[in-house]
Amino acid sequence: MSCQVAVLGAGAFGTALAQAAAHAGHRVRIWSIEERVLAEIERSRRNSAYLPGVRLHRHVRPASSLEEAVEAASLVLVAVPSQVVRTVVRQAAPLLRPGQAVANAAKGLEEGTALRMSQVLEQELPGDLRPGIGTIAGPAIAREMARRRPTSLVAAAREPEVAGLVCRTLQNAWVRVAVSRDVIGVEVSATLKNAYAIALGLCDGLGLGANVKATLAAIALSEMAEMVVCLGGRRDTAYGLAGLGDLLATGYSPHSRNRTLGEKMGRGEDWRAFVATRTVEGVAVVETALGLARSLGLHLPVLAGLHALLFQGADPGQTVRSLLSDSPLPA
Numbered sequence: 001m002s003c004q005v006a007v008l009g010a011g012a013f014g015t016a017l018a019q020a021a022a023h024a025g026h027r028v029r030i031w032s033i034e035e036r037v038l039a040e041i042e043r044s045r046r047n048s049a050y051l052p053g054v055r056l057h058r059h060v061r062p063a064s065s066l067e068e069a070v071e072a073a074s075l076v077l078v079a080v081p082s083q084v085v086r087t088v089v090r091q092a093a094p095l096l097r098p099g100q101a102v103a104n105a106a107k108g109l110e111e112g113t114a115l116r117m118s119q120v121l122e123q124e125l126p127g128d129l130r131p132g133i134g135t136i137a138g139p140a141i142a143r144e145m146a147r148r149r150p151t152s153l154v155a156a157a158r159e160p161e162v163a164g165l166v167c168r169t170l171q172n173a174w175v176r177v178a179v180s181r182d183v184i185g186v187e188v189s190a191t192l193k194n195a196y197a198i199a200l201g202l203c204d205g206l207g208l209g210a211n212v213k214a215t216l217a218a219i220a221l222s223e224m225a226e227m228v229v230c231l232g233g234r235r236d237t238a239y240g241l242a243g244l245g246d247l248l249a250t251g252y253s254p255h256s257r258n259r260t261l262g263e264k265m266g267r268g269e270d271w272r273a274f275v276a277t278r279t280v281e282g283v284a285v286v287e288t289a290l291g292l293a294r295s296l297g298l299h300l301p302v303l304a305g306l307h308a309l310l311f312q313g314a315d316p317g318q319t320v321r322s323l324l325s326d327s328p329l330p331a
Contacts (some may be wrong), residue, residue, distance in 0.1 A: 001028055005169055006073035008088055009068070010037045011279075012050040012142035013105060014079030015060075017170065019146045021077075022057035024172040029061055031069035038062035043294065052188035054146045062173035067095050075101045075169050076137070078121070081279050082108025085117055086177045089124040096129055101162045103134035103155065108281050114292040116187040134162045135171075135183055137242035139249035141256070154178045154241040156186040178241060185233025189224055189243030191251055192289060192303075194282035196257050197301055199323075200251030201249040201259035202309075205266020215324065216255055216302065217251060222330040227289070230296050258282040265309060266316050286310055301327040 002025050007018045010032035018028045021231045031039055037049055045056040063069035070076050070092055080088050085106050096102070102125065106115040116121075119131050134157035145151040153241060155166035155177050163179040181188055199220060203213040224247070225238035250256045257280045264271040275283055286306045293300050304324050308314035 001168075003080055003169065004029070005071045005073040006031065006063070006069040006076045006077065007256060008069065008079075008092065009048070009079035009105075010034065010041070010047060010062075011077075011079065011081075012146075013140070014049050014077070014306060015047045015056070016140070016146040017079055017105060017136070018060045019054070019057055020151075020172060021146075022059040022177045024168075024170060024175075026169055026230045026270065027059050027061075029063040029069045029073070030056075031063040031066055038064070039104040044324055051080065051143060051146050054143070067094050070100070075103065075157040075165055077105055078117075079105040082106040082117060082281060083111060083284065084287045086120050087122060089121055091324070092126050093129075096125070097102050098128040100129065101132040101134060101165050102129065103136050103162070103166050105136045107137065107187075107194055108119050109191055109288040109292065111288055116184070116191070116287050118183055119221060131159050132162055133157065134166050134186055135190075136166060137186050137246060138178075139241060141249055141253050142224070143255055148174045151175050152178065152241055152245065154180055154186055156180040156242075163251040166224055170221045180237065180240075182237045184231055185228045185235075185237030186242040188228045188231055188233055188239050189240075191285055192220075192224045193243065193247040195289060195303060196247055196282075197250035197256055197258035198262040198265075198282045198306055199288070199316075199320075200247075201256070201262025201264075201265045202277060202316055202320060203251055203262075204259070205263035206320060207266075208320065212320070212324065213251075216320070217247065218330050219323070219327045220302050221247060222328075223302055224287055226296060226298060227263075227293060227296075227300070230298055268316075283310060 005021045005028045007030040041062045138153035154161045157163040168176040305319045
């Protein structure tokens, strides 16, 4: 059954989600603060700034305002960078009505509060909309998803009806959507994989080979699972699509900005210039997540090593050698 979908954010992932929903038979209104992006979508059904080479479905239409985007939507997808989720949702909240579902697709912890994105939504949305909150994650490289390559997602919500709505909205001939009630596990896994993907890119930049990269991935995954459980999520979620699946996609894809950052660090390139010109979610995640881990009494060596690299000028090669020699190996 066709419905109206609002996508807030016309970056790569937001546009890919809009494309998926449109190909599933739904009408999509996509909104962004970047007027030139919306103008191009209206003019030529393209978003060359974020998804070059992809022609968008005719049912993906730009919205000139938040009100226009959300007014008739059954499902609102929030796909802006995590640091502006609160601002955008606060602006949208007065325009929403009871019965609408709001699913977050941003991956991160709020700086200053270490709140997960669904917690931010709960604080900003009125009480009658909170049961409709959900989250979306999974190994979904945007340019692959938008080009109709097989992609898997997980939709998590406390209310099964909300996860089911997200599933029905995004699932099409090449997108499959699993459902989960473990919102905590999905969000924490999806957030931490951005940080750990930097570490996997570091292995590539240092030329350490597949053995080292696989070992570091296993250690990182065990840290991810430890954080998930400590915050109240399920350990097995870390080994599903939002955790292991997305870590592999993000840590191995040449299109991943987090992996690319790590690779530049390992090669001794100017990684700070790279971060200055694009959103690399893993950088903020490292700082916020490490503070959260320490407040919980968790010892996460890979996360601490990444923090030393990004914020304390540690040597990349020495950091990886220390992690390999000192971190507990998951059997």
